[in-house]
Amino acid sequence: xxxxxxxxxxxxxxxxxxxxxxxxxxxxxxxxxxxxxxxxxxxxxxxxxxxxxxxxxxxxxxxxxxxxxxxxxxxxxxxxxxxxxxxxxxxxxxxxxxxxxxxxxxxxxxxxxxxxxxxxxxxxxxxxxxxxxxxxxxxxxxxxxxxxxxxxxxxxxxxxxxxxxxxxxxxxxxxxxxxxxxxxxxxxxxxxxxxxxxxxxxxxxxxxxxxxxxxxxxxxxxxxxxxxxxxxxxxxxxxxxxxxxxxxxxxxxxxxxxxxxxxxxxxxxxxxxxxxxxxxxxxxxxxxxxxxxxxxxxxx
Amino acid sequence: xxxxxxxxxxxxxxxxxxxxxxxxxxxxxxxxxxxxxxxxxxxxxxxxxxxxxxxxxxxxxxxxxxxxxxxxxxxxxxxxxxxxxxxxxxxxxxxxxxxxxxxxxxxxxxxxxxxxxxxxxxxxxxxxxxxxxxxxxxxxxxxxxxxxxxxxxxxxxxxxxxxxxxxxxxxxxxxxxxxxxxxxxxxxxxxxxxxxxxxxxxxxxxxxxxxxxxxxxxxxxxxxxxxxxxxxxxxxxxxxxxxxxxxxxxxxxx
Numbered sequence: 001x002x003x004x005x006x007x008x009x010x011x012x013x014x015x016x017x018x019x020x021x022x023x024x025x026x027x028x029x030x031x032x033x034x035x036x037x038x039x040x041x042x043x044x045x046x047x048x049x050x051x052x053x054x055x056x057x058x059x060x061x062x063x064x065x066x067x068x069x070x071x072x073x074x075x076x077x078x079x080x081x082x083x084x085x086x087x088x089x090x091x092x093x094x095x096x097x098x099x100x101x102x103x104x105x106x107x108x109x110x111x112x113x114x115x116x117x118x119x120x121x122x123x124x125x126x127x128x129x130x131x132x133x134x135x136x137x138x139x140x141x142x143x144x145x146x147x148x149x150x151x152x153x154x155x156x157x158x159x160x161x162x163x164x165x166x167x168x169x170x171x172x173x174x175x176x177x178x179x180x181x182x183x184x185x186x187x188x189x190x191x192x193x194x195x196x197x198x199x200x201x202x203x204x205x206x207x208x209x210x211x212x213x214x215x216x217x218x219x220x221x222x223x224x225x226x227x228x229x230x231x232x233x234x235x236x237x238x239x240x241x242x243x244x245x246x247x248x249x250x251x252x253x254x255x256x257x258x259x260x261x262x263x264x265x266x267x268x269x270x271x272x273x274x275x276x277x278x279x280x281x282x283x284x285x286x287x288x289x290x291x292x293x294x295x296x297x298x299x300x
Numbered sequence: 301x302x303x304x305x306x307x308x309x310x311x312x313x314x315x316x317x318x319x320x321x322x323x324x325x326x327x328x329x330x331x332x333x334x335x336x337x338x339x340x341x342x343x344x345x346x347x348x349x350x351x352x353x354x355x356x357x358x359x360x361x362x363x364x365x366x367x368x369x370x371x372x373x374x375x376x377x378x379x380x381x382x383x384x385x386x387x388x389x390x391x392x393x394x395x396x397x398x399x400x401x402x403x404x405x406x407x408x409x410x411x412x413x414x415x416x417x418x419x420x421x422x423x424x425x426x427x428x429x430x431x432x433x434x435x436x437x438x439x440x441x442x443x444x445x446x447x448x449x450x451x452x453x454x455x456x457x458x459x460x461x462x463x464x465x466x467x468x469x470x471x472x473x474x475x476x477x478x479x480x481x482x483x484x485x486x487x488x489x490x491x492x493x494x495x496x497x498x499x500x501x502x503x504x505x506x507x508x509x510x511x512x513x514x515x516x517x518x519x520x521x522x523x524x525x526x527x528x529x530x531x532x533x534x535x536x537x538x539x540x541x542x543x544x545x546x547x548x549x550x551x552x553x554x
Contacts, residue, residue: 025352025381026367050381051429072429076365077328080426088424100413102428103351104385111382123390124433126474127409127462133418147475177372178352181381233369242364292373 002222003169003199006271009221010036013159013191014045021048021110021157021189022055025180026076027235028163029055030195032228032272038062039267048157050106050181054231054248057081060096061258062266067097069155071106078245082252092255100134105152107181112154113188119151126150160189162214163229165237166198167205171219174211177235186214195223197237207299227276227284238287304534305553306487308542309506311337312534314398314444314485318343323395325349325434326357328366330444331398333542333552336362340541347376349394351430353384362546385430389437392477397438399431399481400445403456406499406520408443408463408481410435411456418458428460435461440482447486453519468498489514490531491522499523504531 004012014020014037022030034055037045041064047056048069053076059065061083068084075081087096101109108120121140131137131150139148162182167173173194175182186192194214199222205212231241231248251261269275276284307330314334318324319342326335326348336359339346348357352367356376363370372378379387388394401410402425412431416422435441441463445451463481464471471480484491484500488509491500503525505514511528515521534542547553 026365027352027369027372070427072426073424074426076367077363080424085424089421100427102432103381103430104390104433107382107385122385122433123477124436126436126476127459127465127470128428128432129413129418129459130428130432176378177369178354178367178378179380180353183380184382235369235372239369240364240367245364289369290373 001169002171002216002219004221004223006032006036006195006223006225009193009223010040013193013220014042016042017044018158019046019048020159020161021185022161023049023180023182023185024163024229024232025050025178026240027178027180027233028175028229029053029232030161030163030228031055031230031232032225033161033193033195034059035266035272035275037064038262048155050103051076052081052084054081054245057083057248057252058262058266060084060087061093061252062262063093065096066094067099069099071101071103075245075249078249082249083258086255099136100130101137101152102130105137107184109152109155110181110184110188112152113156114184117154119153121149121151124150155188157185157189159191159193160185161193161195162186163195163234164213165196165234166200167194167196167222168200168202168216169222170202170216171214171222172202172205172212172216173214173219174205174208175213176211179213183213186218191220192218193221193223194219195225195228197226197228197234199224225272228272230279236289238284239289241287304539306506307552307554308534308539309531310444310485310487311542311552312538313490313506313531314442315538316342317442317483317485318346318396321346321396323347323349323393325351325389325394325397325438326366327398327400330552331400333362333546334444335398336546337538337541341538349384349388351381351384353379353381355379355388385433389433392437392439394438396440396442397434398442398444399435399461400443401460403451403453404443404445404484405453405456407465407467408441408484408493408500409456409459409465410443410461410463411458413458413460415457431461435463435480436476436478438478440479443481443484445484445486447488447514447517449517449519452517464493464498468494468496470498488517494523501525502528504529506531507533
């Protein structure tokens, strides 16, 4: 039984200076976990994510991070991440070190970490300036005489935080829709926190084993946190709050309005349940997705 | 004066370039709408691939981002990102990929990383995303960008994604599987690439613009095709699809 509260999961598994990966490619981004990390005032984190998104923009604005490891730094479909840009361009609230890859390189790093390989080989980076500014991207000769190939080192975070639709109390986790790099990052990490919309019986998991992305054996903590991925989305549970992604562009342009937002929506609430209540039922009504059920399959 | 905007002309020209194509790697913004238009006009068999892990998307509404839930609903397949880049892209299954950037040079090399110095940038841009490997592996790269002196530059501040590098033949020398950039669609004109030299050649100018308008927005003096022509304006059907079905809010009109 690994069921615990968000407060205790973060207090136990996320420490100052840790390397933390909260993955989820556009979908299932663990905002509730990030807000709890901000509330517990963690510092000097190395934050890893393919797409830092609003979640790391908020954590950087709150002063949690000393370094970002990433492959795409933007508010998807909207524009730049202003708080991260302020940190990089002006050192506000603190200087931020960047270590950047391409998407294939970043997911390859998780893969090598998960498989306990010394590196991941990929055909990328030839002709690009990226290896020049990131000395961890290197080229090796193929031992089979196929010429040079790029390699990236494994990435093994101290803790990975995964948001998903459902898990049982042992952490057997089912995720559908965009699955991103969640399986790889979970297997690569020292500790895994799973945050879910619903906690279900083991029997539900066993009825559809192909949908289990993360086995309970690698999970340390399970947190039940409905709407914990807002303003991102969870397929079948709530839609992406595109309005908020647009609004963040305004809020985050200015350092003081960013701080005001954090005061009200992160420091000013006790936990995600209070955030959900404060957002109000009309938000959740607006984000209610249409029904699109899959056909059942026979596992017999 | 025309009754469509330069952006609409750009989207329509990009969609037409996809005639007969079956698999396209779609980016956010303009490529997204161009591919969705192509699927409804010149390339009915077109399957859309998104780097978020979606193959064969049939979005019921225009997605705001490449990870929009509408891309998942009704898709042919949703896979882990390592599969998308490893099996689909590096496996050579992507016919055409759309890319864009903050800066482009005459060989179609793209910068999406920084303006100014890397360590102390004037502007920090998003970075590669999947663009670096997409530029290497897609069989063909189509570029969609607004024409401006700030973007069409003699020298990139940073080379994120390789085009024809220093000229034709360099990609082959580096054993890149894809053929690199084939076309650049802008809001004023269309360029193709000279197969002998690997640099951009102006092939058509959109109605309402002149060669001087194009030159004024470029950081180098462009080569002009001897067959330079005027781009076919959007048809009423293309405009209807764009305005009524794909972008009813007019987000991409201006």
